Amino acid sequence: MPPPDKTLEIHTSPHIASGTSVDIIMRNVVLALLPACAFAIYLFGLTALLTLTAATLSCLVTEHLLCRARGGASTLGDWSVAVTGLLYGLTLPPGLPLWMVVTGGVIGVGVGKFLFGGLGYNAFNPALVGRAFLQAAFPVAMTTWYAPLGADRFTSLPSSTLTFPFASPVYDVVTGATPLAAMKFDGEVTAATELVMGLTSGSTGETGSLLILLGGAYLVARNMMNWRIPCAIFVTVFVISGIFYLVDPIAYPSPVFMLFAGGLMLGAVFMATDMVASPLTGLGCVLYGALIGALVVVIRLWGGLPEGVMYAILIANAVSPHIDGLIQPRVYGTRKPGAR
Amino acid sequence: MSTFFHRHQSFGHGVHPPESKADTCRSKIRQFPFAPILVIPLSQHMGKPAVPVVRQGEEVLRGQRIAKADGFMSVPQHAPATGIVRRLGLVPSISGQMVPGIYLKPHPGSSQETIEGEPCDLATASADEIITAIQSAGVVGLGGAAFPTHVKLQPPDGQSIDTLIINGVECEPYLTTDHRVMLEQTADIHTGIRYLLKATGAERAIIGVEANKLDAADALRAAVPADLPVSVEVLEVKYPAGAEKMLITVLLGREVPSGGLPVELGVVVVNVATTAEIGRLLPHGRGIQERVVTISGGAVGRKGNYRIPIGTPLRFALEQVEVSEDVSRVFLGGPMMGQALSSLDIPITKGTSGFVAFTAAQTGDRPNEYPCIRCGYCVDACPIYLNPCELGLLAKNAEYEQMADDFHLMDCFECGSCSYVCPSHIPLVQRFRLSKAIVRKRRAN
Numbered sequence: 001m002p003p004p005d006k007t008l009e010i011h012t013s014p015h016i017a018s019g020t021s022v023d024i025i026m027r028n029v030v031l032a033l034l035p036a037c038a039f040a041i042y043l044f045g046l047t048a049l050l051t052l053t054a055a056t057l058s059c060l061v062t063e064h065l066l067c068r069a070r071g072g073a074s075t076l077g078d079w080s081v082a083v084t085g086l087l088y089g090l091t092l093p094p095g096l097p098l099w100m101v102v103t104g105g106v107i108g109v110g111v112g113k114f115l116f117g118g119l120g121y122n123a124f125n126p127a128l129v130g131r132a133f134l135q136a137a138f139p140v141a142m143t144t145w146y147a148p149l150g151a152d153r154f155t156s157l158p159s160s161t162l163t164f165p166f167a168s169p170v171y172d173v174v175t176g177a178t179p180l181a182a183m184k185f186d187g188e189v190t191a192a193t194e195l196v197m198g199l200t201s202g203s204t205g206e207t208g209s210l211l212i213l214l215g216g217a218y219l220v221a222r223n224m225m226n227w228r229i230p231c232a233i234f235v236t237v238f239v240i241s242g243i244f245y246l247v248d249p250i251a252y253p254s255p256v257f258m259l260f261a262g263g264l265m266l267g268a269v270f271m272a273t274d275m276v277a278s279p280l281t282g283l284g285c286v287l288y289g290a291l292i293g294a295l296v297v298v299i300r301l302w303g304g305l306p307e308g309v310m311y312a313i314l315i316a317n318a319v320s321p322h323i324d325g326l327i328q329p330r331v332y333g334t335r336k337p338g339a340r
Numbered sequence: 341m342s343t344f345f346h347r348h349q350s351f352g353h354g355v356h357p358p359e360s361k362a363d364t365c366r367s368k369i370r371q372f373p374f375a376p377i378l379v380i381p382l383s384q385h386m387g388k389p390a391v392p393v394v395r396q397g398e399e400v401l402r403g404q405r406i407a408k409a410d411g412f413m414s415v416p417q418h419a420p421a422t423g424i425v426r427r428l429g430l431v432p433s434i435s436g437q438m439v440p441g442i443y444l445k446p447h448p449g450s451s452q453e454t455i456e457g458e459p460c461d462l463a464t465a466s467a468d469e470i471i472t473a474i475q476s477a478g479v480v481g482l483g484g485a486a487f488p489t490h491v492k493l494q495p496p497d498g499q500s501i502d503t504l505i506i507n508g509v510e511c512e513p514y515l516t517t518d519h520r521v522m523l524e525q526t527a528d529i530h531t532g533i534r535y536l537l538k539a540t541g542a543e544r545a546i547i548g549v550e551a552n553k554l555d556a557a558d559a560l561r562a563a564v565p566a567d568l569p570v571s572v573e574v575l576e577v578k579y580p581a582g583a584e585k586m587l588i589t590v591l592l593g594r595e596v597p598s599g600g601l602p603v604e605l606g607v608v609v610v611n612v613a614t615t616a617e618i619g620r621l622l623p624h625g626r627g628i629q630e631r632v633v634t635i636s637g638g639a640v641g642r643k644g645n646y647r648i649p650i651g652t653p654l655r656f657a658l659e660q661v662e663v664s665e666d667v668s669r670v671f672l673g674g675p676m677m678g679q680a681l682s683s684l685d686i687p688i689t690k691g692t693s694g695f696v697a698f699t700a701a702q703t704g705d706r707p708n709e710y711p712c713i714r715c716g717y718c719v720d721a722c723p724i725y726l727n728p729c730e731l732g733l734l735a736k737n738a739e740y741e742q743m744a745d746d747f748h749l750m751d752c753f754e755c756g757s758c759s760y761v762c763p764s765h766i767p768l769v770q771r772f773r774l775s776k777a778i779v780r781k782r783r784a785n
Contacts (some may be wrong), residue, residue, distance in 0.1 A: 008670060042720060275716070333599075
């Protein structure tokens with residue numbers, strides 16, 4: 001027997017859904033980041049584990065407390081802050097004093113995300129906002145790098161990790177220049193195999209290029225990442241730096257070096273692709289990626305800093321809404337894009 | 341899989357919802373019994389309601405005209421059963437409003453034979469006579485829109501029709517009425533095409549069928565008479581391939597201008613079930629008194645395709661197909677565009693291609709709505725390349741004029757693909773429906 005009408009549920013169409021969800025996407029991004037995290041811990045040991053943990057926890061706690069302070073429900077359930085926390089941790093140098101890690105996490109989520117209005121409204125990638133703050137506030141700590149695969153990395157912590165807040169960190173284990181710094185300041189080229197395998201100094205999670213690409217490929221396969229953005233970045237960096245390398249192979253690094261050194265892989269695959277802060281359309285994403293690639297080359301080759309991925313992405317984040325304003329899909333039945 | 345080796349024709353964007361057609365696509369069309377009372381709205385079509393020509397207490401014969409067309413943008417209604425007119429009055433409608441209609445009580449003992457009218461002879465009838473016969477038969481688009489068919493067969497002055505497209509795509513999940521009609525009324529379809537070609541003066545007809553109905557495409561192809569300029573084209577399975585604009589673009593490679601009609605391209609699109617009805621009714625001078633309806637969904641015990649008298653209340657229909665007690669949502673049409681019902685007292689009308697009953701387990705809990713994360717899924721889903729993401733934000737801010745002027749809101753045909761893919765579960769298409777209504781109202785003032 002059909003039921004009385006009052007038990008019928010009214011809902012507007014469509015009555016079915018694809019089953020995807022923001023929290024599912026974010027959980028998959030976390031999953032895709034895990035290989036890079038594991039590699040970071042393998043390379044740098046306990047300090048990497050503590051950095052990643054402190055970074056993630058500081059972001060989670062900040063978001064939770066700010067939501068509560070506003071009087072709303074906690075938004076931890078959408079998992080986006082977990083992505084931010086892990087990504088933020090992966091961009092930090094191993095051995096960075098944990099109080100600095102926590103400070104940057106609070107700034108990244110508090111200023112970079114919450115003040116803008118939370119998920120969906122952050123103009124900039126919050127993880128990079130946190131890192132940019134640290135870069136400005138603690139330039140020395142942010143550019144002191146440990147050599148990977150230290151003998152006692154799983155048994156002891158470098159003393160800098162546990163530096164008391166506001167005290168200057170002391171570096172007691174072997175430090176090493178990143179491939180980009182070695183190139184920029186000493187003109188030394190890192191061997192290609194070491195570079196590609198990621199056995200170099202660098203931020204906690206930026207060196208494992210192949211694992212980063214693996215994570216990215218997983219997300220692309222699940223349609224949770226716009227592949228055009230990293231591809232546009234890679235192609236632009238490769239082409240521009242390739243031209244300079246052809247002109248003068250001694251003064252300029254090779255395009256392969258440019259792709260695998262520093263934070264380019266991590267930035268291109270996981271940072272630039274932040275859905276909120278990147279363009280909507282395919283062509284927009286290509287332009288956005290090309291802009292990032294060009295800025296990376298400019299900063300790396302002619303800037304005062306050895307690395308420029310973070311600033312390149314932040315600048316492109318700012319440009320992204322304008323790219324969306326310029327590039328609209330051509331509506332069916334109209335001649336010109338956006339024609340009225 | 342044949343689709344693996346042969347890529348079928350398609351359009352850009354679109355979505356791939358589960359087809360859910362296996363439960364009913366092999367179920368032959370079965371005749372439905374008469375309900376104790378039939379509820380016949382006078383407006384089952386777009387345009388002006390029909391005008392009753394019967395009185396309360398009058399005996400009518402099945403197939404007899406009981407309401408006449410009120411002008412050009414209107415069609416008559418025919419008695420779905422031999423019986424007695426119980427009452428002229430207000431009947432429930434899907435909008436929740438009561439609308440004018442006729443209550444008809446079928447005679448239980450009657451033979452229910454259909455009376456015949458004046459046949460429309462294909463060989464001798466002129467184009468105008470065919471068009472009049474189509475209107476007299478009460479024919480409207482049976483795909484769901486219920487637009488009077490005779491109206492679109494007459495191009496405005498200065499325009500002509502060279503191509504007739506028969507829409508056998510049926511891209512809505514669950515629905516299989518067109519599939520069954522193509523298999524079981526193949527000859528009626530080709531007869532209908534003859535009438536339509538003559539009525540429009542079109543030189544050729546193309547039948548578009550989605551690749552999940554290859555048996556229907558084969559049956560239609562095999563039955564094409566040698567003298568009939570008909571081709572059958574197979575389309576990739578993708579929603580909304582059956583939308584008029586998408587179908588035209590796939591088959592002809594041309595786009596219907598924004599705000600325009602297919603006739604501007606010399607094309608008219610007619611649903612395949614409508615075509616079959618024309619082929620079935622006109623040779624006998626009959627009118628539409630029943631239609632094929634898919635009844636499906638998890639709450640339905642006897643899923644299938646049924647030829648159901650117009651005016652059968654849904655409550656009666658659901659009883660007949662043994663709907664389970666945990667039914668939680670019933671909607672007319674398919675799950676992508678179908679309208680949910682608040683009452684089971686409304687009747688099946690000419691535009692009812694099917695209805696689906698979901699259990700509570702199928703509808704599930706209402707998911708969390710998240711903020712828009714600008715993932716762009718909706719932008720990649722919209723078959724007409726609108727920007728639902730931007731439109732959704734503008735709708736939230738009540739910027740209706742900008743939506744219409746800068747982002748082509750009025751071109752949206754509400755297929756629901758954007759809502760279907762949205763990971764934030766934002767009811768995008770519902771916002772657009774409301775926004776369109778607001779813009780229309782403002783422009784009318």
